[in-house]
Amino acid sequence: MALPLDGDGSNDLSYTAPRYRTTGVSNGVGNNGLQAPAIIGNCSCDEFYIQFKNNLPFQSHHTCPTDGNSVGYNPLAGGANGYLGNGFEDFTWTNLHTHGLKVHPGATNPQNECDGNGFTGTKPSFYDFYCNKDLSAQQLCQVYGDNILVDAHAMYAPPVAAGATLRYQYPLDAHIPGVAMYHPHHHGSVSAQMPTTVGPLIVPESSLPGGVEYLYTPTSNALTPDCNRLKNILKKQPIENSRIIQISGIWFRNKTGAESDQPSDDSQPFVGAPDGPTGRVNPLLFNEADGSPKFSNAAGRDWALLNGAFQPTITMTAKRYDRWNIITAFTMKWLDITIQQLDAAGNPVVPNPSACTFQLLGRDGVPLPTVPRTIKSRLDRNSPYVNNLILNTGNRVDVLVKCDTPGTYVLVSGAGPYRHNPAACQTVHCELFGSAQIQPAPGNNLYPVGGALRELPFAVLATVQVDPLPPTSAGLADATFVDGVCRSKLEQWPYTDYLNFPASVKQCFSFMNSDYGGMCAVNGRTLNIDDLSTATLAFEWEVRDTAYHPFHLHSTPVRMVSLPNCAKDLANMWQEGDGNNIVALPVCLMPNSGCTWTEEGSGRQEGGRGGSLMGGKSGSPVTVCDNMTLEWLAPNFSAPPPPKGQCKGVTKARPEPDCTPKYGMFHCHAIPHEDEGCVEVVAFWCDKEPVLAQCPEFYP
Incomplete structure (x- = not known):
C-alpha cells in the first residue's frame, strides 16, 4: 500500500x-x-x-x-x-x-x-x-x-x-x-x-518539471534513439509506479551448544535466551517475568520476507523490461542475487547465463552517471562473469529486469559466484544470506521442487513467473540495451554537482575491524563526536574496513572517488563516480580478492609494536586493503539553499539561516554494531575549524 x-x-x-x-x-x-x-x-x-x-x-x-x-x-x-x-x-x-x-x-x-x-x-x-x-x-x-x-x-x-x-x-x-x-x-x-x-x-519522478526528460540526456548523438527508447520505458514505469520489492530479514536462528563458543553472533535472536546483561530483556520478544520467548520457531532458522510475504510469486512478461526498486531492509548480512531456473532435482539449469538480466539504473536513490549498466561479477580474475546484484544491509537499487524465455524461475541469494568465507569473517553479520556454508541454513533454503520440499544450497526469495509475450504484441518486445545510452544530469542538484565541488577537507575513518569481524569502533573509539565545518562544505573521506562493516552517512549521499582493486577487479556493481548511501564491499572478503585477512581482524599476524601479535590485538599494525575514497557536500546552514530549476512552482521559504550547530552521524550499518557504539556523531558548525580525523596505524 x-x-x-x-x-x-x-x-x-x-x-x-x-x-x-x-x-x-x-x-x-x-x-x-x-x-x-x-x-x-x-x-x-x-x-x-x-x-x-x-x-x-x-x-x-x-x-x-x-x-x-x-x-x-x-x-x-x-x-x-x-x-x-x-x-x-x-x-x-x-x-x-x-x-x-x-x-x-x-x-x-x-x-x-x-x-x-x-x-x-x-x-x-x-x-x-x-x-x-x-x-x-x-x-x-x-x-x-x-x-x-x-x-x-x-x-x-x-x-x-x-x-x-x-x-x-x-x-x-x-x-x-x-x-x-x-x-x-x-x-x-x-x-x-x-x-x-x-x-x-x-x-517521485513526477516531482521534476518534465519528468525523466529533465533527468536524462543522450550520452552521444549516435545513442539518441536508444536513450529516447529508455526514457519512454521509464515514463511508463516511473519510480513511484515501479515494482517495489522490500527484503526484510527475521533472525530466528539461535547459537547454542557447540556454537556458543564461536565469536559473537552480533544479533538479538527472536527466540532462545535473551541477549545482553542480566535484566536487559527485550519485552517485544521475551516475557519480562521469566525471560521466556514470545515466539517459537522449531526450525531455528533465519527468514527473508518480500513485502511481508514468504517466497511470494512475481509475475512478468517475457521480452519486456520490468522496473524493480529493491530495498534491502536487513539489519545485517548481505545478498548475492540471481534469477535461476531449476531442474527436477532443484539444481540451477546450466548453462543459463542470459535467460534473465539485471541492468542497473541507480543505487541508494542516486542515478548512475550513465545508464543502464549490465551488472556482472566473478569469483576471481580467472572466472567467467555472472549477472547478479550484490546488496548489503540498507542498500536500494533501481534496476531493469528482463527475461526473454517464458517459464518459472526463482529469485535467489547464494547461487551466484560468491559464498560466505568464514576464514575471513566468523560472525553472523557478514554472512552471505543463503550460502550453503551456513548451518542451519536460512529458512528460505527450503523450497518445493518436484512435489517435495527440498533443502537447496541457496535461499529462494521469490518465485518469478514469466508469461509469454502475446502473439498480438510480438512487435512490442524490448531490444536489450547496450550500456550507457543516457547520461544522468546530476549537475542540476547542488549535492551531486561534483563537476563544481569546492575544495575538499581530507579526513580518514576506519572501523578498526577486529575480534573475528565482531568488533567495530570508529578510529578506535565508540560513540564519539567529530566536529566538521559547514563553511568548508565539501569533504573527502578515506574509509576503511568496508568489507566487514557497511558505511552509512546520514542526511546525504556520497560519491565514490576511488575504489580498491579487490572491488574493481571482481565486479562492476560499484564504479568510481557512482553515488551511494550505504558503502560496503563484501567481495573483498573472498579468498581470491587479493586481500589477506587474519581471523581476528584486519591487522596482520606479525610485526606489531609489542612483538608477534595477531591482527586486531592491541599494538598490532592495521592492514589496509578495502579502503576507498568518498566525497560529499555538507549543508551550509549559514546561507539559504542555492536556487535551482528542478522545482515545480515556487520554492517554499526556508527558516532563516543560522550558525547553531547541527548534529548527524555516520555508523556501521550492521545494525547491532550501531547499537554497540560503532557510531561517530557529526557536529556541523559554520564557524569552527574541522577536526582532521586520521586513521590509526596501530590497534589501541
Missing part, C-alpha cells in the same frame, strides 16, 4: 508490539501490518510531516537512571550522566530516521530533546521520562529534520491511553527522484525494532 504525501501533507503512523502496523493495511496475503506502507512524498522544494505514536509497552526494569537525573553511561559527557550509552537497551523507546533523503539533520544538541518549545504539556524530568510508568502519554514532541537523537516515551497500558507522539517536520530542497526508506533509529534498540518496521519513502 502507498500513502501519497504532498507538500504540507502529513501521515499518521503507529509503532505497536510486536510489529509495526497501520490500520486497515494488508499486503494482500493476509498478514496485516507485516509490511509498512510506502510513502510517496511529492514535496521536493517543499516540506512534509510524518507523525507517529509510540504504542510499544512500557519497559521500566533497566532504563531508570541510578542517580536520579541521568541514564546509563554516556561517553559524550565523559561519565555516567547524559543519555547515550552503548549496548542493547531501551527496547521500547523509539524515533524515526529518513534513510536516504538529502535532508536537514535537525538535531541542535546531542541530548535527546525536543526542538525549542516543541514539547506539549509539562516537560518531564529525566527520571520520570525513563522510570515513571504513570507519566502522561499525551505528549507531543515537535522535531525538525532527520533528528534521530530524540525519542518517544513508551505507552504503559494500551489501549487505555494514547502513546507519546513525535511529529517530524522535513524541509526538502530540490531532490533527485529515488527510493529511500524510513525506520526507527533509537540508539540501543535499532536492531530489535528495525526488522519489522522499515517502509519505502519515495521521491
